[in-house]
Amino acid sequence: MFTAEGPTFRELAVQALSSVERGYDLLAPTFDHTPFRTPDRVLDATAEALAPLGPFDAGLDVCCGTGAGLGVLRQLCRERVTGTDVSTGMLAGARRAHAGARTPAVDLVRADARALPFDAAYDLAVSFGAFGHFLPAERPALFAGVHRALRPGGVFAFPVGAPPRPSSPLYWAALGFDAGMRVRNALWRPPFVMYYRTFPLGGVRTDLARAGFRVGLLPLEHFGRRPDGSPRARLVVARKDAPATPGRPRGSGARA
Secondary structure (H helix, E strand, O other): OOOOOOOOHHHHHHHHOOOHHHHHHHHHHHHHHOOOOOOHHHHHHHHHHHHHHOOEEEEEEEOOOOOHHHHHHHHHEEEEEEEEEOOHHHHHHHHHHOOOOEOOEEEEEEOOHHHOOOOOOEEEEEOOOOHHHOOHHHHHHHHHHHHHHEEEEEEEEEEEEOOOOOOOHHHHHHHHHHHHHHHHHHHOOOOOOOOOOOOOHHHHHHHHHHOOEEEEEEEOHHHOEOOOOOEOEEEEEEEEOOOOEOOEOOOOOOOO
C-alpha cells in the first residue's frame, strides 16, 4: 500500500478522520493502487458465474468506486451500463477508466446507495466491496432501492467470502479493526463507517428476502474449498421475480 503510486500513511490517516464521502474523494487518485480495489480474479469469477444467467440488456454497479466492476457489466450487458457512487472523486476515476466506452455506453450517476434514483430500469445489478460502509439498520433501504431499480426478473449479485475461523489471524485482524473503528466513531465526528463484521450472510439473506428477492448462492470455484468442503467464496444471486403468467410456473427459467 505504501508504494510510490499508493497513498502515504499520512493520506490514509487524513482519510480515516474524514466522512466516507470526503475520505474517498481524497483516496480516489490512488485507490487503484491499494488492496481496497476488488481484485481482478474476483471480478473475473463473478462475470463467469453470471454469464449463464443472461443475457442482460442494462446493468447497474452500486457503489462503483473507480469503475472496476463496470468492466464486469460491460462484458455481460448489451445496451447500457450505469455506475453510481456517493464520491465525486471516485466517479471521476471511473470516468477516466471507461472514457470512450461505446458498446455498451457507460453512464455515471452520483447518488447515495440508500436512496437510489432508479425505477425498473435494469436487468442486472452488482456491487463489489462496498457493504462494510452500511450499518445493519441501513441494509433494508439499500436492498429495497436495488429491488426497485431492477426490472421484473432482474438479478442483484455480489461475491462474499467465507467468514474466517476464530483460529485465523484474519479473524482477529477484522475484530480489532472493527473495534478500533467503533472507538474512532465514538470520539470523532464526522463518522467514517467501515466495518468488516457487519454483513453476515444469514442476516443479509433475510434482509434480501424481506426486500422481495428470491435468494440463491453460487460457489465461486476459482477460490477453492475449505477443509470441510464448503466454498471459500460464493456469489449471492438475488432475483426479483417476474409476475407469474398463465401456463408458466412461477420461478421457471434460469435459477438463482
